[in-house]
Amino acid sequence: MKIIEKKREIRRAFRKAKNIFIMAHKNLDLDALGSSLGLAYVLNKQHKNCFLIINDKEHELGVKKVLQELEGCFHIITGEEISKNLYLRDKKNLLLILDTSKQKLLQEEKALDYFDKEQIIILDHHEIGDETIDVPLRVIDNEISSACEMVTNLIESYHIELDPYYATLLLAGMVLDTNNFTLKTDSETYYSAYFLSTMGASPKKVQYLLKQDIKAYMERQKLMTNVELIGNNIAIAKGSSYAIYRREDLAKIADTLLFFNDIELSFVVAKTSEKTTSISGRSLGKISVSSILEQLDGGGDKMGGATKFQNVPISKAVEKLKQVIKKEGEE
Numbered sequence: 293m294k295i296i297e298k299k300r301e302i303r304r305a306f307r308k309a310k311n312i313f314i315m316a317h318k319n320l321d322l323d324a325l326g327s328s329l330g331l332a333y334v335l336n337k338q339h340k341n342c343f344l345i346i347n348d349k350e351h352e353l354g355v356k357k358v359l360q361e362l363e364g365c366f367h368i369i370t371g372e373e374i375s376k377n378l379y380l381r382d383k384k385n386l387l388l389i390l391d392t393s394k395q396k397l398l399q400e401e402k403a404l405d406y407f408d409k410e411q412i413i414i415l416d417h418h419e420i421g422d423e424t425i426d427v428p429l430r431v432i433d434n435e436i437s438s439a440c441e442m443v444t445n446l447i448e449s450y451h452i453e454l455d456p457y458y459a460t461l462l463l464a465g466m467v468l469d470t471n472n473f474t475l476k477t478d479s480e481t482y483y484s485a486y487f488l489s490t491m492g493a494s495p496k497k498v499q500y501l502l503k504q505d506i507k508a509y510m511e512r513q514k515l516m517t518n519v520e521l522i523g524n525n526i527a528i529a530k531g532s533s534y535a536i537y538r539r540e541d542l543a544k545i546a547d548t549l550l551f552f553n554d555i556e557l558s559f560v561v562a563k564t565s566e567k568t569t570s571i572s573g574r575s576l577g578k579i580s581v582s583s584i585l586e587q588l589d590g591g592g593d594k595m596g597g598a599t600k601f602q603n604v605p606i607s608k609a610v611e612k613l614k615q616v617i618k619k620e621g622e623e
C-alpha cells in the first residue's frame with residue numbers, strides 16, 4: 293500500500309493529536325533520523341508538541357553530525373520520559389513509528405504500552421513479518437526506497453515550504469537507503485529527490501553527512517579481501533577472529549558485495565564482540581535472506597537480515613551458514 297492512499301487518515305490523526313511521539317528503530321541511521329525530523333518539522337509547524345524518543349547511547353557519524361547541528365531544536369526524550377510527557381486528557385497522544393514495524397527493533401520497546409492501538413501509526417518500508425506491530429493505521433510499503441521517501445510524499449501533500457536543511461536530511465536518507473539511487477529506485481524515487489531539490493536540498497551537504505570514517509572504511513576493506521563464492525551468485529565475506537566490527541558495518545559490507553556482477557545474495561560473518569559471531573545478509577530479492585537466517589535463529593526479511601551466535605568461532609558459523617544455503621538450494 294502506498295502512503296498517498298492513507299494520507300487523509302494520517303493527516304486526520306495528526307490533526308486530532310496534541311502530543312506526538314516519534315520513534316524509529318534502534319541504531320538510528322540517516323533514514324530513520326531524517327524521516328523523524330522531517331515529520332517533526334512539519335508537525336511543529338502545525339503547532340503540535342513533538343517528542344523524539346531516542347535511547348541509543350552511541351550514534352553513527354552522520355547521525356551524530358545532525359544531532360549536534362540541531363541541538364536544542366527538537367525535544368528529544370528517552371523511553372523512560374514518555375509517561376511524564378503524555379497529554380493527560382482526551383487521548384490526544386499519538387505515537388509515530390518510522391522505518392521499522394517490529395517491536396523488538398524499536399528504540400523503546402515498552403513505548404507501545406502508553407498508547408491505544410488507535411493512537412499508533414506505523415510508516416515503514418521493510419517487509420511485514422510475524423513481529424510486525426498490528427495497528428489499524430499503518431503503511432508498510434516495501435516497494436518504496438526509504439522512510440524518507442514516504443515522509444517526503446506526505447510532506448508534499450501539505451503544500452508547505454520545507455526548510456532546505458530538512459529537505460537535505462530527507463534526501464540523505466533516500467541516498468543512504470538506495471545506495472546512491474542504485475537500489476529500490478524508480479521514477480517516484482527520482483521525483484521525490486526532485487521535489488526535495490526544489491525545496492533547496494543540498495547534494496553537497498548530503499555527501500558531507502554520509503562521509504565515512506577512513507579507519508572504519510579500511511577495516512571494512514579488510515573484510516572484503518576474504519570472500520568465498522558459492523556457485524557464482526552467493527558471496528560470503530569472513531572476518532578474522534581477532535577483529536571486532538560494528539553490526540552496521542557488517543550490513544554495509546553485505547550491501548557492497550551485491551554490487552558485484554552475478555552476486556544475488558551476500559553474507560558477512562565476523563565478530564561483533566569478543567564472544568559474539570554475527571552474520572549479516574543481503575539479497576537483491578530473488579533469494580530470501582530471512583528464509584536462510586531464520587534457520588540459524590535469526591530474522592529479517594527477503595532483502596536483508598541478521599543473526600548471531602555466542603561462543604561460536606567464525607569458521608563454525610560459516611559452516612552452519614553453508615549447510616543451510618545448501619539445503620535451501622536443494623529445495
Ligand SMILES: [Mn+2]
Pocket residue numbers: 323324391417438439469
Ligand atoms: Mn530505512
